[in-house]
Amino acid sequence: MRQMGCLMTRLLDSLHILLNPLDLTFNLVTAHPSLTVSNDLRTIKFSSTKQQYADHPERFTSAPQILCRQSISSGEHVWVVEVGANSMWSLGVCYKSIPRRGDHSRLGHNSVSWRLQWKNGKLTVCQSSCNVALGEMTNHPMRIEIALDYEGGTLAFHSTKGRREHLHTFRAVFREPLYPAFSIHSNTTVPSHLRKK
Numbered sequence: 001m002r003q004m005g006c007l008m009t010r011l012l013d014s015l016h017i018l019l020n021p022l023d024l025t026f027n028l029v030t031a032h033p034s035l036t037v038s039n040d041l042r043t044i045k046f047s048s049t050k051q052q053y054a055d056h057p058e059r060f061t062s063a064p065q066i067l068c069r070q071s072i073s074s075g076e077h078v079w080v081v082e083v084g085a086n087s088m089w090s091l092g093v094c095y096k097s098i099p100r101r102g103d104h105s106r107l108g109h110n111s112v113s114w115r116l117q118w119k120n121g122k123l124t125v126c127q128s129s130c131n132v133a134l135g136e137m138t139n140h141p142m143r144i145e146i147a148l149d150y151e152g153g154t155l156a157f158h159s160t161k162g163r164r165e166h167l168h169t170f171r172a173v174f175r176e177p178l179y180p181a182f183s184i185h186s187n188t189t190v191p192s193h194l195r196k197k
Contacts (some may be wrong), residue, residue: 022182024079026183027069028053030100032060035184041069046087046184056083061101064183067094071177074150079180080160083118083145088185090117091144092154104129107181116144116157119185125157125168134167141167150174 018122022154025041031052044066053059055147060066072093081091090107091117099105107115116125123134142161148154155170 021049023066024070026182027058027067027179029056029072030060030067032062032064032066034064037066039138040169044182045182056110057100058096058165059100061105063106064185065090065105065107066182067096068180071096071179072148072150073143073177076150077148079146081146081182083140083142083144088117089121090115090181090183090185091146091157092116092181093146093148094181095176096179097176098181107183112176113181114155114172115181116168122168125170127170127172132168141153146180 012035026037026044028037028041031037031044031051031053033053034047036045036047036051083089090105092113094107094113098107098112099110104110107113108117108131109129111128114127115125117126123141124131125134141159143159144167145158145160147156147158153172153174155172157167157169159165159167
């Protein structure tokens, strides 16, 4: 079993990645201007101040998202994301052809991406704009394991902090290389009735 170990440590309001054995790093040219990226390309942080990134056709301009530079086109891979309690986030995978602007550029809101989201105390999954609530959780999920079987056509999410808990499994026929994708929506959780849809 070929594995991509990926430890993404959420430090306060940032996502930090330590990847082993494959060296995954964030792709700066895809970063939305609300995301700051560390010099080693392993940490992202949401910022209320827009970054002065150069224009690039691969840059996200609507949703605060970023992709990894590396793609997956075969085999079985597992990576782990550790997240803090003070932000709303999305985790998943997408094809390189994901739109870069507009509502359909959000992870899960198109036919070329799959995502798990934590927002306002609720977990949801989404693909092709089909949003499914996984229910409210009393404890914030602190560590998410993402397991991808490319040929088997499965993308599974588990909570692994404390006891292991299956959250959701997508089933699909993957036809293009997949890129690990991430989004941080804000640094603080805001009640849903105060947030614009």
